[in-house]
Amino acid sequence: KRIIRQYPDTVGLSTTSKLNLIVMKLRMGEIRTRTALKEAKEIYETSIKPLTRQKKLGEGAFNSLMNHYTNLAFIVDTARVSANYKKEHVKMFCEDIIRMFRHRKDQQNSTQYNQTLEYVSTYPRLIKYLSDEERIGFVMELNVATQVTTYAHSTHVARLAEAMMKAIIRHRRELLVGKLGISSKWQVRLHQRQLIHFITRAALCHDIGKNSIVSVVNNDYRQLTDEERRIIRMHPRMGLKYLKISQKLKYYYDTTLGHHKWYNGKGGYPNDFDNTKSPYRFMIDIITLCDCMQAATERVGRNYKQEKSFEKVMEELREGAGTRYNPDLVNFIDAHQDVARDLAALINEGWVDIYFDIY
Secondary structure, eight states: OHHHHHOSSOTTOOHHHHHHHHHHHHHHTOSOHHHHHHHHHHHIIIIIHHHHTOSOBOHHHHHHHHHHHHHHHHHHHHSSSOHHHHHHHHHHHHHHHHHHHHHBOOOSSOSHHHHHHHHHHHOHHHHTTSOHHHHHHHHHHHHHHHOHHHHHHHHHHHHHHHHHHHHHHHHOGGGGTTSTTOOSHHHHHHTHHHHHHHHHHHHHHTTGGGGGSOTHHHHOSSOOOHHHHHHHTTHHHHHHHHHTTOGGGGGGHHHHHHTTBOTTSSSBSOTTOOGGGOTTHHHHHHHHHHHHHHHHHOSSSOTTSOOOOHHHHHHHHHHHBTTTBOHHHHHHHHHOHHHHHHHHHIIIIIHHHHHHHHO
């Protein structure tokens, strides 16, 4: 009340102070929502939106601008206007936020960007006006803006997982019987589109928790330190907070949480998740195998190691069959030359188109 009396209007105040004052007046019932919206819209158009188009945003400018969007989202959310009006403005805010993350000047000396990304991509006053697909798209756009190598990796894993699922449906439908409520090989054929969609989306989401980790941990030209390995091991659980933004993503909790667990449940991480008891165990096994296959052969995003050949990776999969990897999946690849050929093509040549399109 004292502040509102001291500043009856916003003349002469900074952009931050102006928006803070409007929000204070709204919370105190000192201003009508339409009046607040009108004032905020003018501030946004003249003082905020033009700054989001700068090609480089330092940490201070970036954080200052991002804080404005919390206030803007609050003002729009509380305004007595149509839902369509709110949706239109929230989508505009999300486009600005994505643009700012693309233009950020990241010196890799702060986790502020990651914390901000985590906050805005799960902020209820923003995402409540987005559809499930729009929420997923928002998070994925931010993933590209901050962790392009992770996004490319996940897309490549998704292509491998899709190829595996299509091959299983084509050759060994019995492997899917008893999984996800499917009771017969006929049902596998009936639900093949849903199965392919599930494994593809699960692969795209499996590393989403790396949004909360500074990208230098993935991209530097050296071996990881012990502390960085400890941080990396947190990403499966970090991913769960992003999956909560959409009802459509809740089905991928186990594949996100368990993709670094061993097939027999005795190794990998996180320690407190038992993949052997998960109803999605077979899907976890596919993601785990494709994730390891892609990571071991990757040429771009893992600069601290030398990539391996497809044949070398298959040798390692055979050695780990029954312990680290699902033996049915390893034997399946060995038993079908067309499957091995398709996977090898995605590993040896297919990655070029994937990375080119994304970059």
